[in-house]
Structures are given as structure tokens and as C-alpha cells.
Amino acid sequence: MRLILTLFCLILLINIAKSDELPSSEIVSLISHRQIKDNKLTINDTIIIQINNRDGDNDAAIQIAYSKGDKLSVGDAWIEDMSGNIIRKLKSKEILDRSSISDISLYEDDFVKEFELKHNQYPYRVIYSYKLTLNKFVQIASYDYRNKRLKIKNAKITVETTEDQPIKYKQKNIDAPQKETSLQTIRYTWQFGYEPLLREMNASVNNSNAPLLEIVPLNFIYGVSGSFENWQTFGNWIYRLNANRDQLPESETKKIDGLIEGVTNDRDKATILYHYLQDYNRYINVTLNVGGLQTHPAEYVATNRYGDCKALTNYMKAILKYAGIPSYYTLINMSDEVEEIDPVFASQDFNHVILSIPFGKDTTFLECTTNNLPFGYIHSSIQNRKALLITENNSKLISVPAQKPVDVLCNRSIKTTLNNDNSANIAMLITRRGEEYESSNYLSKNINKNVVDKYMRNNILTGSFDLINFDFIKTSRDSAQIQLDVQCRMHSVSKKFGNNISITPYSLKVPFYEIPDKRKQDVQIDYPQYYEDSLVYDIPNTTISKVPSNVQIITPYGHYILQFKAKDNQLTVYKSMLIKAGNYPLAEYGKFYEFIQQLRNLEIKNYYIEVL
Known part of the structure; x- marks a missing residue:
């Protein structure tokens, strides 16, 4: 509806x-x-x-x-x-x-x-x-x-x-x-x-x-009678609305038998069947009768090879059930922002369905509408929020885990060779995780040099450059990271003033926030931003004699670490920047803003070195 x-x-x-x-x-x-x-x-x-x-x-x-x-x-x-x-x-x-x-x-x-x-x-x-x-x-x-x-x-x-x-x-x-x-x-x-x-x-x-x-x-009647007395009664109504819609045709059960023959581990079975779902079905919305809340039968997907989030999730649940693996239809609000669910006021607050699979003490969550996310990957639009797990008699709110810094860490390894005309040849290996992985993973399925060039300029590399070559690297379909191997020619990286060289940094994008006097609302950061750079500059025909001082900033809102080392004609720079997820009240916005401004200022500051 x-x-x-x-x-x-x-x-x-x-x-x-x-x-x-x-x-x-x-x-x-x-x-x-x-x-x-x-x-x-x-x-x-x-x-x-x-x-x-x-x-x-x-x-x-x-x-x-x-x-x-x-x-x-x-x-x-x-x-x-x-x-x-x-x-x-x-x-x-x-x-x-x-x-x-x-x-x-x-x-x-x-x-x-x-x-x-x-x-x-x-x-x-x-x-x-x-x-x-x-x-x-x-x-x-x-x-x-x-x-x-x-x-x-x-x-x-x-x-x-x-x-x-x-x-x-x-x-x-x-x-x-x-x-x-x-x-x-x-x-x-x-x-x-x-x-x-x-x-x-x-x-x-x-x-x-x-x-x-x-x-x-x-109380209401919608397909079957239901109640908003609490989350349990509402979830139990969802169960009744979708009951007995998990039957599979014989042709489908034969395929499943063949796919999992000889496999004994339940997680391995579930992974194989999830790949089968991804490879042979596609997402498309089909809303008929009470279709806004009621799923189409599993047989419908098995026959037509498409369905909406409800139908594809119900189908995945049905093929797992046939394989002897219990799983649970789970309602969730999919959005860029994490909106809190009121634990005492039940209502239809959800716009999406995922599948929950208990494996011992752990729960795996499956996004059933995409063909390119890894098994069990919790993407940025469903992480860190409440969801409603549906059972026959004991439906309940559960917590979907938040993405941790290690889950979103993005790395850049950049080798820069300076030329006499202030240009530079650079070789980059970029590793993307979290939301950056999600966009890069999608991009890798539709490879086009112009699109990649635009993505590089908007998300990875600042300054004037020419994209020479690129290649996406993904070790396996269930890897939650993707790499981009890139060769570029930068037009202007450095300037020499006598024995001093000024190097323009490969700046990371830092969000722009309002000055404290203008800010009116609390800050809500739903998942962390975490970046690490390992940079090597080759400066021909020189010996580096002095490098900038190291920087270390540690705050409740995140950290910033910048380290320099030199050996002969090679400058090595290590950088780590973390902006933590959190909810920061307006009363402490001044301190949060000070941290963000420090990051912004450091990211645009040139590196000054002395050479012999």
C-alpha cells in the first residue's frame, strides 16, 4: 500500500x-x-x-x-x-x-x-x-x-x-x-x-x-486482521499475511539439490544459494492487491526470475528452508540517514525487507535485491539501525550492526616520480571499503574511461591530471573491498625555490560545516570516515635534507596523523584520517568544528622540504 x-x-x-x-x-x-x-x-x-x-x-x-x-x-x-x-x-x-x-x-x-x-x-x-x-x-x-x-x-x-x-x-x-x-x-x-x-x-x-x-x-483488517498494540503484534501480523507463500516448484528443488550436493556446512550452502539468487534473478517492483505489504509466492520468483524486495527475500528464505537452513523475513528502513525506531510505538515505519540467518551465536544479514554485493555484507543504507525480525509468535526489534572504522577504511598507495617540468608520473593502488566500495563496485560493472575519469576527480584525486590507464581488481565476489589500479600524469605537483621544494598534497575531501555562530542543529554522523595514505615521492638528482614536522591530533571526534620520512632522494608520507560516527549535541559543536577545521587546513597545506 x-x-x-x-x-x-x-x-x-x-x-x-x-x-x-x-x-x-x-x-x-x-x-x-x-x-x-x-x-x-x-x-x-x-x-x-x-x-x-x-x-x-x-x-x-x-x-x-x-x-x-x-x-x-x-x-x-x-x-x-x-x-x-x-x-x-x-x-x-x-x-x-x-x-x-x-x-x-x-x-x-x-x-x-x-x-x-x-x-x-x-x-x-x-x-x-x-x-x-x-x-x-x-x-x-x-x-x-x-x-x-x-x-x-x-x-x-x-x-x-x-x-x-x-x-x-x-x-x-x-x-x-x-x-x-x-x-x-x-x-x-x-x-x-x-x-x-x-x-x-x-x-x-x-x-x-x-x-x-x-x-x-x-486494530485493523488488511488481508488478515492485525494490531499495532506493540511491535510483536504487528510483526506477527506480517507473518500471517505472508504465511504459506514459500512453496517451490519441483524444477526448482531439483536445481537446489544439485547446487548443494556434497556440501555439509550450512554457511557454505547459504553462500551457494545466495549466489544462485544473484545470478538468476533480478529486482523489479510488482505491486498488486495487498502487494505493498504482502510478498509474492516463492513459486512466482522461481518461474519469472524477478521480484521486489519482499518477493526476492521470501524466495531466498524458501530455498534456504528447503536446504534445511532457518532464516527470518526482516523489515527495515533503508535510507542514507539512520532514523530511530520508537521501541514503544509500533507503526509501518519500514520501506525494505532483508533476510536474517542465525549461524550459532552470530546472525548474517542478506540484501536480496542486488547481484553484486558479497554474502552477508551490511551496506551503508541498512547498517546501524533497528529492524523488525518476523516470526509466527515472537516478532521483535533487533539491531543491525554498525559499520566499524575497519569496515570503511579506504587506502591509497601512491608512487610519484617528479619530472623537471613540475609534472609527475603517478601509479596508484586504491582500496575502497564501505560506501566507497559500494559505489566503486557498481562502477566496475559498467566500465567506461570517461565515467572512471569523472569518478576519480570527484572522489579520489584532486588537481589537474590526465588518466592514462586503470583496472578494477576484486579478489572474489564475496570480498567487501575493491581495488582500482591507476596510472596518471599530474600537470603540477611541485615547485622549486632554490634548495626548497613545495609539494602539493593529494588532499582528502573533508566535509564543510557551518561556523559555530551559524549552526542551529545537532550533528549526526551515521558511519565513520576512515582514510589511510602511503605516499612515496621520487625526486631525481637530489638528496633530501629536511622534511616537515609530524602531526598527531587525537580527539573524541576522530584523529589525524601525518608522518614524514626521507632517505636519499625519496620522501615517504604516511597519513591517517578518521572522523568517527556519532551524535554530537549543539553544545559541543564548537569543539567538533575546531577538529574538522584542523583537518581541512592540514589537507590543503603544502609539504615543504629542503634538498641538497
Whole structure:
């Protein structure tokens, strides 16, 4: 099931140059009335959007999403000027109705009604309303404005239910609701506004000042009956929804028998079957009926050789079961940022499914939607967060391990031979791990010199250079690192001033953070950044007599180590830079910023040596 998507809950990219300037667009009013009656949810929404300049025109393109079986009708809609004069009304023939098929989808039961109400004189307002009735639902409302840049002057959310259909809710940065009871009806009303802060580097999503409101039914019927009483009851419902969908055709079981014949170790069996999944199946979204939450049967994948994350994970679970290896369907929120899961408020907070396999005291996690990640690799978009492990009667939140510094360590080994014209020939062996491995591993499957050249300039090597040759090296498909062997010609590496030589460093990219006086939010770094360089410079026809002083900085936020050695005409440089994962409150931001600035300054500082 796709959540109710309207303009007011989309991520809108609004450029706000200064806090006192008008945003490109803003929500003047959002009035939503949601009624639960006879196991149906009826939504009546009226939205007023103000378009302040040309950059906001895209936000006058309205989309209202719904699913098969829902009833959606668009009410009156028009453009008006700031005096309230109606400029143009929407005509029914201007409303388009289409299937909401994404680039990675084959079939979907999701649809969109869309229309545009644009004007050429600013500011102007777009007013529209709609009514949507859902026959099945597991969510009543979700308003999450973390990391969004859309100003809201006034939002009023009303939920009307009955005593026999209770709801649960949580709010953050929103006042508690006004509650009214009349006969059998209970009405909850929330009101809030939102003035977004300027975007900041690694701003904490979990300590944001943005409004957050989630409302769910305590009990519901969606495919089968379920409950949000706690995470166990919700997970048990997921189990029942997907029960008995693990049957495999005989042709598939024969293949499995052949693949694991003579293999006795369960981990070895699981690795072989995971490779089989990767080699013969592909990810594509297929959303039909209750397909947003219910998996397609394992037989479907075995026959068609494709599926979404649910179907591929269920299929992997089924072939492991046939091989005698227990595993568990596991819900997780896959995202670049780690969003905390409330341990006491169960809701549909997940957008992805992985597989958990217990091997003794250890658990292996499998990402079943990719054909190029190693067996058991925990990638950056699922690491360090809670997930919901699904069992028949004892579903529970579990912790997916965080990437440690050793898991993300990226090395550069660079041999530089200086030429008389200040250019240099360099040979590099680059080892990538963690997120850098993930992007490089993907890149290696689509090798193109122009693409690699661009990747090098953006991620590995600064300065002016020509890429001469490159080669990706991966020792095995289950290695969580990849190497890139590169030869380049640098245009300008050094300058000589008498007996002094200035060498431009191969700088690492250090994130840019706001100065402490401008910073408004806590820092959240979800995984460490760890780099080591081993650099050798050959300087012909010289003997090095003096090198720079060594540097060592150790702080709670990470470290920086820089060491120099010289022998004859060869300068050796060792560098280690670590920025730790962590959540750093605004109160200590000054110390964190000081550390980051030290790194930035050291990374752009030339190496000065003396020669004979």
C-alpha cells in the first residue's frame, strides 16, 4: 500500500537564500479531516499553496496518489491572487488519471490523479480539495517534515473515530491534541506550523525541530486482521499475511539439490544459494492487491526470475528452508540517514525487507535485491539501525550492526616520480571499503574511461591530471573491498625555490560545516570516515635534507596523523584520517568544528622540504 501522497507531504526542494526571504512556495493552510467508520478511512483535505516566484511553479503541479479499490474525487480547485480574486478554475478535463509506475516497476496497483494550476504573476495561490476513501488501511496519517524545506503557516489535522475503533498516535514538536467525545464519537485535533531551518551538513534527523505526527489504528483488517498494540503484534501480523507463500516448484528443488550436493556446512550452502539468487534473478517492483505489504509466492520468483524486495527475500528464505537452513523475513528502513525506531510505538515505519540467518551465536544479514554485493555484507543504507525480525509468535526489534572504522577504511598507495617540468608520473593502488566500495563496485560493472575519469576527480584525486590507464581488481565476489589500479600524469605537483621544494598534497575531501555562530542543529554522523595514505615521492638528482614536522591530533571526534620520512632522494608520507560516527549535541559543536577545521587546513597545506 502506498501512503497518501499529496503535495504537502512530498519533499519539495526550496532554495532559501536567507532566513528573511520568501521561500519559493509555502503551505498557507492544510486542513485535513479523517474519519474512521465501518473499517473504512475517509479523508477530506483542503490545501492552500502560495507560489512566491518562478522557482515555486513546480509546486503548482498537484499529484494525489491512491490505490486500486480506493475512491478518489477531486473537488473544486482554482488559482487566486493575493486579494482573493479567482483567476482561473480547474476544469474536469484537465485532471489526468494515470498508473503510478516507477522506473523499477513492472506492474503496480497505485495510481495518480494530477493537474496543474500555474500563473505568470507572483505571488499567487493554488487552492484545491479532494475526498479519498480507503477500504483497507494500516495508517491513518503520517506527517514527517524532518529534512523537508516546506514552510507551513497553519496545519489542522482532525481524526474522528468511534470507541470500538481506537487509535494510537505519537507527536513530536507538536502540541498534544484537543480531544472531544460525543456519544460514540471521539474527535482528536492537532494544530501546528513549521518554519524550516536552513540546510546544514549532517544535521541530526532524530533531534530535529520539525513536526512529526503518526496516527495508526490499534486494530485493523488488511488481508488478515492485525494490531499495532506493540511491535510483536504487528510483526506477527506480517507473518500471517505472508504465511504459506514459500512453496517451490519441483524444477526448482531439483536445481537446489544439485547446487548443494556434497556440501555439509550450512554457511557454505547459504553462500551457494545466495549466489544462485544473484545470478538468476533480478529486482523489479510488482505491486498488486495487498502487494505493498504482502510478498509474492516463492513459486512466482522461481518461474519469472524477478521480484521486489519482499518477493526476492521470501524466495531466498524458501530455498534456504528447503536446504534445511532457518532464516527470518526482516523489515527495515533503508535510507542514507539512520532514523530511530520508537521501541514503544509500533507503526509501518519500514520501506525494505532483508533476510536474517542465525549461524550459532552470530546472525548474517542478506540484501536480496542486488547481484553484486558479497554474502552477508551490511551496506551503508541498512547498517546501524533497528529492524523488525518476523516470526509466527515472537516478532521483535533487533539491531543491525554498525559499520566499524575497519569496515570503511579506504587506502591509497601512491608512487610519484617528479619530472623537471613540475609534472609527475603517478601509479596508484586504491582500496575502497564501505560506501566507497559500494559505489566503486557498481562502477566496475559498467566500465567506461570517461565515467572512471569523472569518478576519480570527484572522489579520489584532486588537481589537474590526465588518466592514462586503470583496472578494477576484486579478489572474489564475496570480498567487501575493491581495488582500482591507476596510472596518471599530474600537470603540477611541485615547485622549486632554490634548495626548497613545495609539494602539493593529494588532499582528502573533508566535509564543510557551518561556523559555530551559524549552526542551529545537532550533528549526526551515521558511519565513520576512515582514510589511510602511503605516499612515496621520487625526486631525481637530489638528496633530501629536511622534511616537515609530524602531526598527531587525537580527539573524541576522530584523529589525524601525518608522518614524514626521507632517505636519499625519496620522501615517504604516511597519513591517517578518521572522523568517527556519532551524535554530537549543539553544545559541543564548537569543539567538533575546531577538529574538522584542523583537518581541512592540514589537507590543503603544502609539504615543504629542503634538498641538497
